[in-house]
Amino acid sequence: MAEHMLEMAGALVRVRDGEIEVLTDPKVERCPLRSGLYGIEAESKETVEAVLRGHIEELGMYGPHRVLELNERPVSFGASEMIADAMRTGLVDAAVVVCEGAGTVVAARPEVVAALGAHMTGLVRTEPIEEVQSGLRERGCLLLDDLCTIDQVEGYKRALAAGFERVVVTITGRRAFEAEEIRKTASPSAGGSAPGEGPVIFAVHNIGLTVEDARVLAETCDVVWGCASRQVREVVGRQAKLQIGISIPVFALTNRGKGLVLNRALAFDESLVMHRATLPYGPEEKLPEPLF
Template structure:
């Protein structure tokens, strides 16, 4: 029997290991302060004790990394990536999201509430093992590999195309796989939109690949993402942890969400006011 083992990069890009519903390891955070978690939990410092407490809270509240996992949840933020995807799925701008979930691996999501529930409460998923009860909740037919819970966005995209989806969004971490997604040979009637998350400590190469190939990118605690966006004067929204709309379609997706929640639309107000952003930026 495969050991229940889930690796997540969480607050401050901290490696966290969860087994059998217990936090068994918390690494060293790379970021000391994040305004989002200050707002959510009044957390003034991202230390190991707080990160462990936060992970345990997620396990208690929605069953993260357990068979009790709740997969349909309300919005977490005003306009995070999952909220943007949820809104644009509701509007019919996106047919399907290729995403990931602990206990499931790569999966196809068409239900807006599952888009939010799966993506809105978990940071970067590095590896996971299958939890059959969670797989049943999201639909076994939507899971890339129900036995091994593989994380493979390229194969996820292939699966979405095979199922006949035409406007496909893919969520992904900074990597050369972004380039593979953009260069994937698509049928003429298929569009792929790339959403890049968890960019803290991304390399120069990863940042350049992201801005040249993605549609929407989160700033997280990345100095390089902010530097590149300022150089190119990319449209964005958010005063503390901006989301950058790199393409016109990305801007449309972001503006659709902002319009729904009554916020001002994307802007090009530079330089960014970094004194309100996470610390340190890396």
């Protein structure tokens, strides 16, 4: 019986053998992205459970029948959508991501990245699901081990050892220290790399961050999602070279980060507007409530 712990809308959730238990109230009261995707105007334990139940029914998440390939793009400028498009255009060779039932995964196929990240939220810890692990390996993925270890630094090392050169690594904001370690690990000669060199680092699920967390993200990452974080907007946003989106802004801090954001924009079928602005940009009424 596998048990998984995750965060959704700031609520701590346990999924055990397909049963969902929302352990704490969501910290986010209203999220424009979740409102658009799921029609939720006010978050509660019940809405968190309903959304997660939908993910389980639609994609088999947290179970042995999980969908491991997907071509749909549910989020306009989500991390998995951005990575998958970058793989299709040859800008990225592999991505170091996480998957429930498997832990840290190195994936090199865009449809696999799309499936793993489609509705992935803040995975805290997870236990093995044999069918998920074997399915990922059949699709050419590399796993750190069979124990579901989540360690993005070791995942990056594994990607390098496998011969991948253009690697995207996703981290969560509260594990900002991993971005520092990844930079130290990257060449040249193990002396480390600066943002814009070596791996491309994406920071996702950025809620409940300290000012120091946000500072580390600003100094080490290429692309950072604003989520419901005031610190990301105030610290990262002010250093960004590009912002796309308003309610849940995506901040690109390096030219390579800008390149991956703009590459996603090229593949985006709907209309967009771009203009000069002082960052971060966006009226208060369009932001998640509250920012924390």
